[in-house]
Amino acid sequence: MSQLKTENTTWVQAAIAALNADANRSADTHLHVFPLPSQWGIDLYLKDESVHPTGSLKHRLARSLILYGLINGQIDEYTTLVEASSGSTAVSEAYFARMLGLPFIAVVPKATSREKIELIEFYGGRCHLVDGPSEVYDAARKLAADTKGYYLDQFTFAERATDWRGNNNIAESVFAQMSSEPHPIPSWIVVSAGTGGTSATFGRYVRYRCHDTKVAVADPENSAFYHGWKTGDREYCTGKGSRIEGIGRPVVEPSFVPGVIDEMLQVPDAGSLAAMQLLRERTRYWAGGSTGTNLYAAFQIIAGMLERGEKGSVVTLICDTGERYANTYYNPQWVSEQGLDLEPHRQRLNHFLDTGQWVASD
Numbered sequence: 001m002s003q004l005k006t007e008n009t010t011w012v013q014a015a016i017a018a019l020n021a022d023a024n025r026s027a028d029t030h031l032h033v034f035p036l037p038s039q040w041g042i043d044l045y046l047k048d049e050s051v052h053p054t055g056s057l058k059h060r061l062a063r064s065l066i067l068y069g070l071i072n073g074q075i076d077e078y079t080t081l082v083e084a085s086s087g088s089t090a091v092s093e094a095y096f097a098r099m100l101g102l103p104f105i106a107v108v109p110k111a112t113s114r115e116k117i118e119l120i121e122f123y124g125g126r127c128h129l130v131d132g133p134s135e136v137y138d139a140a141r142k143l144a145a146d147t148k149g150y151y152l153d154q155f156t157f158a159e160r161a162t163d164w165r166g167n168n169n170i171a172e173s174v175f176a177q178m179s180s181e182p183h184p185i186p187s188w189i190v191v192s193a194g195t196g197g198t199s200a201t202f203g204r205y206v207r208y209r210c211h212d213t214k215v216a217v218a219d220p221e222n223s224a225f226y227h228g229w230k231t232g233d234r235e236y237c238t239g240k241g242s243r244i245e246g247i248g249r250p251v252v253e254p255s256f257v258p259g260v261i262d263e264m265l266q267v268p269d270a271g272s273l274a275a276m277q278l279l280r281e282r283t284r285y286w287a288g289g290s291t292g293t294n295l296y297a298a299f300q301i302i303a304g305m306l307e308r309g310e311k312g313s314v315v316t317l318i319c320d321t322g323e324r325y326a327n328t329y330y331n332p333q334w335v336s337e338q339g340l341d342l343e344p345h346r347q348r349l350n351h352f353l354d355t356g357q358w359v360a361s362d
Helices: 001-023 058-073 087-098 114-122 133-146 154-161 170-177 199-210 225-230 269-283 289-307 332-337 343-355
Strands: 031-034 042-048 079-084 104-109 126-130 188-191 214-220 263-267 312-318
Touching: 001 058, 001 104, 031 199, 031 269, 042 170, 058 087, 058 225, 079 087, 079 133, 079 154, 104 114, 104 133, 104 289, 114 126, 126 343, 133 214, 154 199, 170 343, 188 289, 199 214, 214 225, 214 289, 225 263, 225 289, 263 269, 263 289, 269 289, 269 343, 289 312, 289 343
Parallel strands: 042 312, 079 104, 104 126, 188 214, 188 312, 214 263
Antiparallel strands: 031 042
16 A cells, blocks of 8 residues: 555544544533423423534534545545535534644525624634525535535535434434433424435434334425425425525425425424524523424424324424524514514414414414
């Protein structure tokens, strides 16, 4: 073996060891209980992914994507890493790139929150801004080609970079933490989709383990996933991006796996923000808009269970921290400028928690 080949193999092995050490020293994320009336016989749990070192669910994905590139021989000690992102994945990838001493460029829409851009730069990454979410793909591919780097491509590789059978993935973690609960096998897992990787992991895991758990995906406005799931049309395009950062896409991404999803719900953006605020008021957990999307959909799932006389448990996710959206989702002026009226949704959510009944919108 040549000296150059030996040196590269040694570096890759050290890089893999560093990523595994990060996973090993990070305690598993918490599983919180959301307060519901005890007489309902239904328990709602929130898997808090905001406590990862980089503050979001995407910490797991970023580690997996970089490991995937390493073991496939696409990344060495001289590789520039490039990603197309709406923010959180790039934050986590910048963290790992700095850990490995690699340059990192994030291609993000100009509408990405300033807080996320500053975090990417804090971890040593560089941001390349484009006008809209549909432009991130080509720009990322071009940058990777120009720098002779590696395009991490979360929207293609998210569903395959994670071992869905186990190996400490998020699904295995949830079921282990649920083992001592009154209803240890959840009736429903409720997640939202950005790449589709998380819903694919949960959907494949519950089938592999033969659990009687159903997977529901909550989809925000202007996302193509719901239509793609309902009709089977993978070419559908909305032509615009989601206001709920991190989830929803204008196209049906390659990593979205419709066949492992049992139900999808469309969630209005105003409903997502109303649910996000309700979570803050009732639990003090400070989360972002995608968490509100999850919670809004989880309440609808629970209302359906109550209507059918079912008991059991439901698990959803806290995706990231609210501090990333202090100037947007938590800013009344920004909400008003977006033309969003949260009050009808706040009334709907409070009515559900008081009565167990979900009042459909007009």
